Amino acid sequence: MKQSVYMTWAKYHAGAKYNLANSGILGCSLSDLTITLDDVQINGPNHEGYAPLKEAIAARYAVDPDCVVTAQGTSMANFLTMATLLEPGDEVLIEQPAYDPFLAAASYLGASIKRFSRRFENGYQLDLDKLKNTLSPQTKLIVLSNPHNPSGVNLNVNTLAQVGDLAAAVGAKVLVDEVYRDILFDEAEPVALHLGRHFITTSSLTKAYGLSGLRCGWILCEPELAERMRRMNDLFGAVGSMPSDSLALAAFRQLDRLLARTRSIIEPNQYLIRNFLQTHEDYLEYVLPKHSMIVFPRLKKLTDSEALHNLLRQYETSIVPGKFFEEARHFRLGFAVQTTDVEIGLGNLSKTLQQLP
Secondary structure, three states: OOOOHHHHHHHHHOOOOEEOOOOOOOOOOHHHOOOOHHHOOOOOOOEOEOHHHHHHHHHHOOOOHHHEEEEEHHHHHHHHHHHHHOOOOOEEEEEEOOOHHHHHHHHHOOOEEEEEEOOHHHOOOOOHHHHHHHOOOOEEEEEEEOOOOOOOOOOOHHHHHHHHHHHHHOOOEEEEEOOOHHHHHHHOOOOHHHHOOOEEEEEEOOOOOOOHHHOEEEEEOOHHHHHHHHHHHOOOOOOOOHHHHHHHHHHHOOHHHHHHHHHHHHHHHHHHHHHHHHHOOOOEEOOOOOOOOEEOOEEOOOOOOHHHHHHHHHHOEEOEEHHHHOOOOEEEEEOOOOHHHHHHHHHHHHHHHHHOO
C-alpha cells in the first residue's frame, strides 16, 4: 500500500497534552481574526481558483496572478507539482533527511528517486559539489524545503541560485517548499520563483499562520507551467471550496497581524529551547537556527530516539522520532505552542533524558 507513514503516525499518535511534536504555529481561533458574515461566500466563480485570493497571494509575494495555482495545503501543492512534471521512471532528486510526503508522492508517481544529503555535520547546508555529481541528463526535478524540515535551517539566496544553475544545465526544475519561509520575518528573502523560471515555490497558510483548517495552499511558477498544473488539478476536483477560499482571502488582509501573533509565540519559546539545548549538551548535539519553530537534535548516547519517545509518553509529552526523517538518532522538537506548555514539556524531556540508559 502506498502511503506516507509519517502522516499516518502524525494524525493518530503525535498529539499529547504537551505537544512538542507539532510542526506549525498554535492554531488560530475565530477571536484571532476579524471576520464578518460578508467575508464568507458559499458559492461563486472558483473554477480556476478564486481570483481575488490568487490576486492577494500574488501581491503578497510580488508575482503575477497568472503564476499562482491554488491547492489544498502545501502537501497537495507539492503533489500537484510532481504529478504535472513527472512521468513514471523520470529521475527526481530529493534532499535527505526529508519530509516524508516528498518521498511518498514521488514514489506513488513511479519516479526514480535519487538523494542528496543535508548533513548534520555541515549544519544541514547543501554540498553543491555532491549535488552536481548526483545530477544527470535524466534529472527532471530537484526537491528541497527551505527552511528545511526537519532541521529548520534556511539556505541563503546565493546557494539557491547555484542550485538553479545546476538544474538549468540539465533542463530540470527546482521545487522549493517554502511553507516555513514567513517565520523568517523581515529577514526572509524573496520567494524562490524570483530566482528564475525553472524554480517552483509552494506554501500555505498552515505553518506560519495557524490556519491549517482553511487548507489554503499555493504554487508559484512560470505561467505556462501554472496552466499545465491547473489542467492536472482538473483530475482532483472541478472547483475549490468557496467558504475556505473566501475566509483565506479575509485572512490575507490580516497576515501582518497574524504574523505578529506568530512572532509573539515563537520568540519566548526560542529562548527556552536555546537554554534547554545548551544545558543538555551531555545528552544532545544540535543545530539551532536563528529563526525557527522546529529543531532536530541528535542523541549522543543512543542510536535510536524511539525509547525517548516512548518514555516521554508517561509524562503526556510528545516528540517526533527521527526514524520518520531517516535519522533514527535524532528527534524533531517543535515549540510553537503556548510557552507554559513548552516549558513543562521541556522539563519532562529533561527528566526523560536522565532516565535513559
